Amino acid sequence: MAYKVFIDGEAGTTGLQIRQRLQDRTDLEMLSIDPARRKDADARAELLNAADAVVLCLPDDAAREAVSLISAPQVKVVDASTAHRVAEGWTYGFAEMSAGQRAAIAGATRVSNPGCYPTGFIALTRPIVEAGLLPRDWPVTVNAISGYSGGGKGLMEEFERPAPDGTNDAYRPYGLTLAHKHVPEMQRYGGFDHPPLFAPSVGRFAQGMIVEVPLQLWALPARPKIADLRAALSQAYAHETFVAVASDLETEALGKARAGAGGYVADLDPEALNGTNSMRLFVFGDDGKGQARLVALLDNLGKGASGAAVQNLNLMLGLDESAGLTR
Template identity: 40%
Template sequence: MKPKVFIDGKEGTTGLQIYDYLELRLDIELMLISENKRKDPHERSKFLNEADIVFLCLPDDAAKEAVSMVKNPNTKIIDASTAHRVADGWVYGLPELSINQPEVIASSKRVSNCGCHALGAILLIRPLIEKGIIDSNFPISITSITGYSGGGKNMINNYNNNKTSDMFSPRFYSTGQKHKHLPEITKYSLLSVPPIFCPIVDDYYAGIQTIIPLPGLDPKQVYNVLSKHYFNQRFISVLPFTQDDTILESARIVDSNRVEISVHGQNKRCVVTARFDNLGKGAAGTAIQNMNIMLSLPEDSGLKG
C-alpha cells in the first residue's frame, strides 16, 4: 500500500508549495480534507490519525494543538512551524546537518523542518566550527536577504496588491535581535552565543541569500573546508573559489532544492554566502526531502536540484 500523506494547513504558502510537490506523485496517497471541514477538529483529527505522515503548515500554537490531536503512535509528523525546532523529543529536519542526520531523521516520528534563514546560516557556520576553523564564541554576524514570499500570504498579498512606497526598497526587520530563527541558528550551528542577525525582505518574490563575513580567516582555507564537507551532497554545491569581484543575485535560485555556497575575499578578509529558494530548499523542498527519508523513499524523489 502507498503511504498516506496529509497536509494540515494546505492553504498557506508552505502548504500550497508542498501540495504542488506531491499532487502528481504516484508513490504516495495524498489525503485531501473537504474545504468546509478543514477547520473542523473532529475531521482534522480523523485525517491526522489516519495518515502515515503529516505535514503541519500552521502557526506555532496551532501546530502544537495539532500535535496533541495525534493519538496514533504510528503517525509521523513533519512540523514546518517554529514551534518545535529546539524542543526536546524532536529531530531537526535538515538532512545535511551532519553525515548521520538522514539516519536520525529516518528513525524519528517527530521532525521539525528547518527555517529558511537558519538553513543558510547553519550550512555555512557549522562545518567551520566542527573543523576548528572558528570556535563556538566567534562573533558571527549574518545578513540574509529574502524575497517577500518568505513573509507568507499576507505579505505576498501586500506586495502584489497593496504596495506602498516603502516596499519598493529592501527592508531590514527584526532589528531587536529577537528573530524566531535565532534559537535554531545558535543551537545547530554549534555556537555558544547567539549571532548578530540582520534579515532583509526585498521587492522580489522568491530566492534567498545568506551572507556571513569572517574577518581574520583565510578564504582559501574556508573554501577547502566547505568544498570537502559538502563534496558528496546531492543538493549542495560549493562554487569554485575566486578572488575576482562578481555579482551574486539573491533571486538566482528558484523552484529548486539546490543550495549554492560560495567563498570570496583575500588577505584574511573572507565572506561566505549561501543562495537557495526560500520556498523550495528553505521550506517545502526540505520538508519533502525529510518525508522521503522518513518513508524510506529515494531522498530526491519529486525534487529538482
C-alpha cells in the first residue's frame, strides 16, 4: 500500500526539494492541490485530511492554521516551519540528537523539523554537554554562514539579480538584534541554561552552510582535550548513517585531500555536501593553547531542511529511514 502524502507549500524552496526527493518513490502517493486553490481553506482542508502524512512548508502563522484544519486523527504532520519547534505536544525531528529520539519520532503524529543552524549547533554541542565537558550554564557562542536560499524567495531574488536592483554583497551578517528565531531551539535541545550568542551570516552561494562553536578549553571546569571532544562526538554518532565525525587524521589532512578521496572533503567548503542529507562534524584545536573550534558542515536545504523532513516522514510511516535520501 502506498501512503498518501500532501506537501502544503510545495511551490516554495523547501517544498520543491522535498517533492523532488519523493516523486519517484513507489511506496508513496503524492497529493497535489490545484494551484488556483492554494489559498482556498476548504480545498486545503480536504487534502490535509485525506493524506496519511502532511509536510508543511509554510510561514509560521500559515503552518499553525494548517494544523488547525486537520481533524482526521490518523494524519501525521511534519512541520518545516519554526512554529512548533519548542511547542508542547510536538516531537523535535532530529533523529540523531539522542538515543531515544528516533523512536520518539517514529511514534509521533506531530513532528517539528529542526532549523538548519540548530541542526549543526545541537549536533556539535549536545554530546559534549551530556559528557560533562561543557557546562549547561556556559556562555556559548555560535558563528555560522549559510547560502542565500535559507532566506527564502526574497533574498534569493536579491542575490541573483545584478545591482542596482539586486546586490553585489559577497558576505552579509544578520540577526544583529540577537533575537533570531532559531535561538530557543538551540538553547533547549543543545541543553543550555542560557541562550547562546548566535552570529549568523549569508554568503554569495545558493545553498550549503558551516556552523562553528569556538571554545576556550582552558576556561572550562573539565579542562577537556581535543581528543576528549572528538571522542564524545564520535561515540554519539558512531552508528549513524547521515552524521559523521572527521577523524584526527582527516582533520590534519584537511586542505590536502581531494574532494571525495576516502570520503574526505577537500576543505571547509560550505557547498561540499550539497544535495545530500549528510552532516560532517570537525574538531579543530590546539591543546597547548587550550582552544578548540567545533565545526559542522551540511546542506541547509538537505539535512538542514528538506532531507531532514523526508527522513522524519520515513520514520513516522515506518519506512526505510534512508529512502529517497543521498549520503
